Amino acid sequence: MAEVKEFTLPDLGEGLTEAEVVRWLVEVGEVVAVDQPVVEVETAKAMVEVPCPYGGVVTARYGAEGEELAVGAPLLTVAVGADASAPAGAQGSGSGGADGGVADADGAGVAEDGGAGETSGAVLVGYGTGAPPARRRRVRPTPAAAAAAAGQVNGVASGHGRYAVTPEAPVRAEAAEPAPGPVPVISPLVRRLARQNGVELRTLTGSGPDGLILRADVERAIGAAAAPAASAEPGAAAPAADAGEVRIPLRGLRGVVADKMSRSRREIPEATCWVDVDATGLLAARRAMNAAGGPDAPKISLLALLARICTAALARYPELNARVDTDAREIVRLERVHIGFAAQTDRGLVVPVVRDAHARSAESLSEELGRLTGAARDGSLTPGELTGSTFTLNNYGVFGVDGSTPIINHPEAAMLGVGRIVPKPWVHEGELAVRQVTQLALTFDHRVCDGGVAGGFLRYVADCVEQPAVLLRGV
Template sequence: MAQVLEFRLPDLGEGLTEAEIVRWLVQVGDVVAVDQPVVEVETAKAMVEVPCPYGGVVTARFGEEGAELPVGAPLLTVAVGAAAEPAEESSGNVLVGYGTSAAPARRRRVRTSRPVAPTADGVARPAPAVAERPPAAAAPGSAPGATVRTPRGDTPERPEGPVPVISPLVRRLARENGLDLRRLAGSGPDGLILRADVEDAIRVSGVKVRAGTVATATVSAPSALGTEASATIAAAAATSARPAATAGTRIPLKGLRGAVADKLSRSRREIPDATCWVDADATELMRARTAMNAAGGSKISLLALLARICTSALGRFPELNSTVDTEAREIVLLDQVHLGFAAQTDRGLVVPVVRDAHTRDAESLTAEFVRLTEAAHAGTLTPGDLTGGTFTLNNYGVFGVDGSTPIVNHPEAAMLGVGRIVPKPWVHEGELAVRQVVQLSLTFDHRVCDGGTAGGFLRYVADCVEQPAVLLRTL
């Protein structure tokens, strides 16, 4: 006898309380193995696949793509036992963002028109065949966004399976603009819907909306009312069709954007920050990097050299690698340097963390920066990759700007900003010359140190940039 088990959205950790369904990886009737990913969700930290701890037949799914579910909400039900493949024990592995040891089994469709459903006595019995209908066709009195189930014969024929989209970001763009992807013909291989296809459709729909508004505003009144009355009615129609002065495009502060907003607001409320900056001649640092890469082996990135300089400076000025315990009114000096670096992605700004950066050399730092950057752009960073930083390196020079006064990444104590490196006139060895100059800025929590400590840290970083041989003392 089959037993139907309910799998709920697991505790996501790191204080996360909800997730948005990006893509279902299984259908009702599919056979799933223990620890097989069944749904892709997006949290405020990352986009990850959720593994199911049960093996059996999927009998129901809860939530459409794009729906937000709180932790503990039902995700799906699985019939375990006679109706499934040879039953496996639950693994208990339901942590989001971490891989599983078992490889997912091949999914197949179970040929049955009547899925198993639980009953009050706990025994699974066949349930009437149903089909999902979009929320727009919900019956009166049903909950907003709820899935309405109707007999299969009543639903129109629609293409089965997920719509082929190049990335979840494109799917989200369509969803936020009310665009039905099933009505869109993709220009990619095999009808794959690209971002350009969605943006073109959004522009076309915007033109249609504006045209409809103009038509409504210019509707004339019945001829029996006369020209003057018609003009009055037309003006009133135009006024009612025109959006209010405060109207505009509203972007929900949720997901990653909401998490960033909350963290920045908290930083501004709790941290009395200050900023100091200095210009430095980076010519010798650039030459040293060129020499390293010319010697063979893996290439060394400029960001890795700056990170190596930061870890050396934090060893001399540990106050800036700390956090403030506000309840205990204590400054906590941290033993390890977990270096965060700001990365701009299509989903927004994220700060991946390089663990134990103080123990890594330039090659190891380069490799880790590459790995985390690729994961950030792919949206596959785990919550562990995005938390636990103790100091942040912000290379805003990639945007073509010289300086910035960034907000400290709460609960850290400081952030080093690096501007673009550009040729500028500079006095070198008593003569005017064209040198590669960079502006460095340090934003720090004034509770953990005074200006003397912050200035000493920044001056040491600038000295290492100008004379990389200074780092030899710490190797």
């Protein structure tokens, strides 16, 4: 007798309470193995594939693509056991084996108890039982199996699922055949944007390399479709303003960023100090380091050198590697330095974290910054890679601006902002010269220190930028 088990959206960590269904990886009527990814969801921090802790036949899915589900809400139900998972014609013929298990393409089986002794709980990818998942295979259950699964679903989860199985709607055996030919889209974010706005990707011509469809291509299609639709509405009421208005929900990543920025401004009495710096020496040092490594050696990035300078400055001014415990009314100084860096992506602003930055060389920092930047761009950062920073470095110079007053990344105590590096007239060694100049801005929590500490930190960073040899004094 089949047992229908309900799998709910697990706690994805770091206080997240909801996730959006981006893409279903299984269909109703499909056989799944223990720890097989069944759905791709997007949290406010990352894109995550969620594995199912049960093995058997999917009898219902909950939530359409693009719909937000709360943690603990049903994701799907799985009919566990031989009656629900045996292929058509297997019962009574002996072809399914004496134990009634379901054989996958390699001959491995799902046990009659559906892996009840093999389930791993509501876990994330890579943290399950460790057993390799069986290949997915759709089955067409016998009428008795469909009725058994439907009866269990109606008794366990009736009314909850968008795709719940009923006696009038037996387990679906086959999914609709997709249209032939691949769609030249890499980013799941672009696919979701098109899906949410009804854009057929196959009709677009991509502007990226080899015809790759980019976010800008989808946005142009959305705008082109909206313009005639708006003008064709007869007797439509006049908008509140000539340009109309667009309402964008503050949810997902944008909502989390909004909440965090608001909390930072509400709780932290911040102050900002800044200084113009001659970065010619730092650029020369970077060129020399990369030349010494040879043509095949990984290049050291400018951001890595700035991060290395920040770790040295925090060793001298540990007051800024801290947070305030408002409940206990205590300043908590942190021994380890985890540097976050602001990264702009298609999903919005994210802050990946370099763990134990104080123990890394410039080469190691550059390698890790490059890895995290790539993961941020393709949306594959994990929640753990986006949390736990103790100090943030914000290079807004890449946007072509000279200065800013950064908002502190709560609950940190400080953030260093770096403007663009541009040639400017500068007095160097008593003479006017053209030098590579940037502006550094330090925003700090005035509860953890006074202006003297903040000024000392910023001045030390500036001295290292102007004369990188200053770093050697502390070695």
